[in-house]
Amino acid sequence: xxDGRYVVVIVDDHALFSQGxxxxxxxxxxxxFVVAGATTAGxxxxxxxxxxxxxxxxxxxxxxxxxxxxxxxxxxxxYPRTRVLALSGTEDLGLATAALRAGAAGFLGKSADPExxxxxxxxxxxxxxxxxxxxxxALLAAGDRAGDGLLERLDExxxxxxxxxxxxxxxxEIAKPMLVSExxxxxxxxxxxxxxxxxxxxxxxxxAGRYGLLDEQPHRGR
Numbered sequence: 668x669x670d671g672r673y674v675v676v677i678v679d680d681h682a683l684f685s686q687g688x689x690x691x692x693x694x695x696x697x698x699x700f701v702v703a704g705a706t707t708a709g710x711x712x713x714x715x716x717x718x719x720x721x722x723x724x725x726x727x728x729x730x731x732x733x734x735x736x737x738x739x740x741x742x743x744x745x746y747p748r749t750r751v752l753a754l755s756g757t758e759d760l761g762l763a764t765a766a767l768r769a770g771a772a773g774f775l776g777k778s779a780d781p782e783x784x785x786x787x788x789x790x791x792x793x794x795x796x797x798x799x800x801x802x803x804x805a806l807l808a809a810g811d812r813a814g815d816g817l818l819e820r821l822d823e824x825x826x827x828x829x830x831x832x833x834x835x836x837x838x839x840e841i842a843k844p845m846l847v848s849e850x851x852x853x854x855x856x857x858x859x860x861x862x863x864x865x866x867x868x869x870x871x872x873x874x875a876g877r878y879g880l881l882d883e884q885p886h887r888g889r
Contacts, residue, residue: 678706680730726751753771773787774798827845
């Protein structure tokens with residue numbers, strides 16, 4: 668922070684947009700934010716963040732040639748304490764997801780009223796992620812569609828294994844009811860996690876609750 672205010676930098680290839688955004692923040696929340704600098708090139712973003720010790724970086728995802736997602740990835744890798752708000756002129760769900768996975772703390776469309784930007788920035792500065800409600804609904808809907816048919820792709824043994832895994836059992840405890848060795852159980856668990864698209868047992872357990880695997884009988888087609 669600088670003089671009790673959050674330091675903000677803007678990375679956008681449209682200089683007029685950056686200037687307008689800076690004026691807006693200074694007029695609406697000048698006692699909370701100070702815009703310390705801006706650049707139109709993603710390649711210069713990391714240096715700008717470091718030079719200004721920025722608390723927040725606002726990054727446009729349409730940044731030729733580096734791209735906003737890669738710019739965000741570089742900023743968060745070099746300065747993990749800097750919070751990044753991604754802005755986009757499109758509602759591309761893939762781009763939004765990529766930005767969040769790259770480390771963005773929030774995602775908003777440029778079509779949003781600029782005057783509502785102050786509240787999201789305060790939220791991000793407090794360490795909470797921000798996603799526009801419409802985008803969140805779309806991402807959730809896309810996740811639901813991606814999960815359609817998951818139960819149907821698993822056989823009874825895999826469903827049984829998933830239910831045991833979701834209960835938090837150790838590998839040795841899973842092996843007994845599955846009537847396999849501990850080594851085989853490890854291979855089966857790895858295979859199941861791959862099929863589920865889960866990074867670990869915790870994610871698999873969360874998915875199990877969503878699909879009813881923690882009930883007495885799994886609900887196929889749910």
